[in-house]
Amino acid sequence: MERRRGAELETVLLDAAWDELMEVGYAQLTMESVAARAHTGKQVLYRRWRNRAELVVAAMRHHTGSIVDNVPDTGTLRDDVLGVLQRMADRFTTLGPDTIHGLMAEAPDLDPEVYRRMTGVMRTVVERAAARGEIPTADVPAQVLTAPTNLLRHEIFFTHEPVPSSILTSLVDDVFLPLVSGTPRRSG
Amino acid sequence: MERRRGAELETVLLDAAWDELMEVGYAQLTMESVAARAHTGKQVLYRRWRNRAELVVAAMRHHTGSIVDNVPDTGTLRDDVLGVLQRMADRFTTLGPDTIHGLMAEAPDLDPEVYRRMTGVMRTVVERAAARGEIPTADVPAQVLTAPTNLLRHEIFFTHEPVPSSILTSLVDDVFLPLVSGTPRRSG
DNA sequence: TCCGTAAGAGACGCAACGTCTCTAAGGAGC
DNA sequence: GCTCCTTAGAGACGTTGCGTCTCTTACGGA
Numbered sequence: 001m002e003r004r005r006g007a008e009l010e011t012v013l014l015d016a017a018w019d020e021l022m023e024v025g026y027a028q029l030t031m032e033s034v035a036a037r038a039h040t041g042k043q044v045l046y047r048r049w050r051n052r053a054e055l056v057v058a059a060m061r062h063h064t065g066s067i068v069d070n071v072p073d074t075g076t077l078r079d080d081v082l083g084v085l086q087r088m089a090d091r092f093t094t095l096g097p098d099t100i101h102g103l104m105a106e107a108p109d110l111d112p113e114v115y116r117r118m119t120g121v122m123r124t125v126v127e128r129a130a131a132r133g134e135i136p137t138a139d140v141p142a143q144v145l146t147a148p149t150n151l152l153r154h155e156i157f158f159t160h161e162p163v164p165s166s167i168l169t170s171l172v173d174d175v176f177l178p179l180v181s182g183t184p185r186r187s188g
Numbered sequence: 189m190e191r192r193r194g195a196e197l198e199t200v201l202l203d204a205a206w207d208e209l210m211e212v213g214y215a216q217l218t219m220e221s222v223a224a225r226a227h228t229g230k231q232v233l234y235r236r237w238r239n240r241a242e243l244v245v246a247a248m249r250h251h252t253g254s255i256v257d258n259v260p261d262t263g264t265l266r267d268d269v270l271g272v273l274q275r276m277a278d279r280f281t282t283l284g285p286d287t288i289h290g291l292m293a294e295a296p297d298l299d300p301e302v303y304r305r306m307t308g309v310m311r312t313v314v315e316r317a318a319a320r321g322e323i324p325t326a327d328v329p330a331q332v333l334t335a336p337t338n339l340l341r342h343e344i345f346f347t348h349e350p351v352p353s354s355i356l357t358s359l360v361d362d363v364f365l366p367l368v369s370g371t372p373r374r375s376g
Numbered sequence: 377t378c379c380g381t382a383a384g385a386g387a388c389g390c391a392a393c394g395t396c397t398c399t400a401a402g403g404a405g406c
Numbered sequence: 407g408c409t410c411c412t413t414a415g416a417g418a419c420g421t422t423g424c425g426t427c428t429c430t431t432a433c434g435g436a
Contacts, residue, residue: 003383003432027293030423041385046425101293104345105215105286115346141362143355147339151331154342157292158303167331174329178367191401191414218392229416234394 004040013038013045017059026056026099053107056099064091071121077129077180078172084121085152085168092156093163100157118149126180135180148176192228201226201233205247214244214287241295244287252279259309265317265368266360272309273340273356280344281351288345306337314368323368336364 004012016038020029031052035042049055072083092100122145123138130138148171155163192200204226208217219240223230237243260271280288310333311326318326336359343351 005383005433009383031425032423035385040383042425043385043427044383047382051425098293101289105289105293141358143339143358143362147335147363150342151335151338154338154345157342157345170329170331174331175335175363175367179363182370193402193414197414219394220392223416228414230394231396231416232414235413239394 009040009044010048011062013040013048013055014059014062017055018063021056021059021099022094025096026102029056031055051106053103056103057107060095068117068121071124073128075132077125077134078177080125080129081122081148081172081176082168084118084125085148085171086165088118088149088152089156089163089168092153097157097160115150115153119146122146122149129180140180144176144179147179148172151175197228197232198236199250201228201236201243202247202250205243206251209244209247209287210282213284214290217244219243239294241291244291245295248283256305256309259312261316263320265313265322266365268313268316269310269336269360269364270356272306272313273336273359274353276306276337276340277344277351277356280341285345285348303338303341307334310334310337317368328368332364332367335367336360339363 013034017029017034020034020037024033029052031042031045034055035045038044045055049058072080072087074080074083119142126135126140126145127138129135151171152163152168155167201222205217205222208222208225212221217240219230219233222243223233226232233243237246260268260275262268262271307330314323314328314333315326317323339359340351340356343355
């Protein structure tokens with residue numbers, strides 16, 4: 001019997017977890033089913049991850065690299081932000097809301113990190129736009145900076161159909177760009 | 189033995205579920221624990237609700253009435269919106285994120301209804317402001333209308349501490365009011 | 377060649393699910 | 407006031423999946 005070890009085994013485990021996630025979804029995914037799919041025992045899983053949630057998160061990380069790498073840089077703020085949103089939408093659509101909700105419920109310490117990353121991405125995009133002179137300043141309130149990604153995430157969480165692209169454009173054109181372009185201080 | 193029936197029994201059951209929810213949280217709440225607290229059997233619960241999620245939702249509804257009743261009407265748009273947000277924050281804070289995530293994971297068909305209600309509330313608030321002449325028009329894009337409540341909900345979902353009131357004011361002053369008051373069309 | 381680590385496999389006890397069964401309380405109808 | 411029918415109260419039951427524990431054995435390092 002060929003016995004897998006080290007990185008090779010780990011890849012097999014993570015792939016098994018990912019495949020199981022894609023086929024049956026998070027709610028139906030069990031440690032037993034992943035172990036069986038990888039032709040190994042549960043202990044091998046528990047030696048590496050403390051529970052289902054950690055295993056699935058690791059599988060997700062393994063399957064798709066970080067969003068933070070290669071921030072969109074199209075030359076216009078609008079397309080950059082749309083690019084960011086499009087990537088988020090694509091990514092979460094493949095996961096599906098049940099997986100997301102399940103993970104949120106079981107791995108509560110995990111989420112803040114995930115979404116704080118996007119703040120950095122948006123900051124980069126906005127700073128580039130300001131450097132181009134496209135917007136008056138990169139000094140944008142945090143709530144404005146994170147509004148598009150947060151609203152999209154909200155949409156993904158509460159909607160069970162894929163997010164239509166009209167929502168993405170509306171978030172950019174109706175919400176984000178007006179807030180950063182004019183930045184009209186209220187007269188009151 | 190006094191045997192409870194009908195509405196009286198139902199109230200006891202829902203109260204037991206609510207108390208259990210407040211004391212141990214959603215993850216630790218079991219049908220058995222609720223039944224025991226209500227001094228009854230599980231079958232009495234299952235005769236009324238199909239599962240844990242439905243029971244808890246019913247308990248929440250029973251404990252706190254709808255938000256839609258009495259929309260804030262303070263005379264200024266800013267205070268109205270702040271009032272709406274404050275109520276949302278209060279309500280969700282008593283529940284806690286684990287309960288919310290747990291419910292979302294187990295009762296996926298439930299959520300859209302809940303958050304579409306707030307759209308109606310915001311529409312009312314904005315229409316009143318337009319009628320007062322406080323803002324130029326009540327014809328506001330849907331994404332703008334729902335931005336504050338959605339962003340707050342997002343914040344509640346991803347944060348594990350209570351939402352500070354500075355976030356509420358920022359959502360109103362930095363995001364919402366600029367979008368509805370000037371509504372400056374971008375020059376480009 | 378020997379040894380120690382960990383893979384592969386599965387038994388185990390536990391917790392909670394949701395179903396099923398049983399007894400008896402207490403309204404409704406006569 | 408008696409009978410009947412619904413259903414409360416209680417808990418047994420089988421199932422599932424968790425996370426732990428145990429055992430044998432492959433294999434890489436010294």
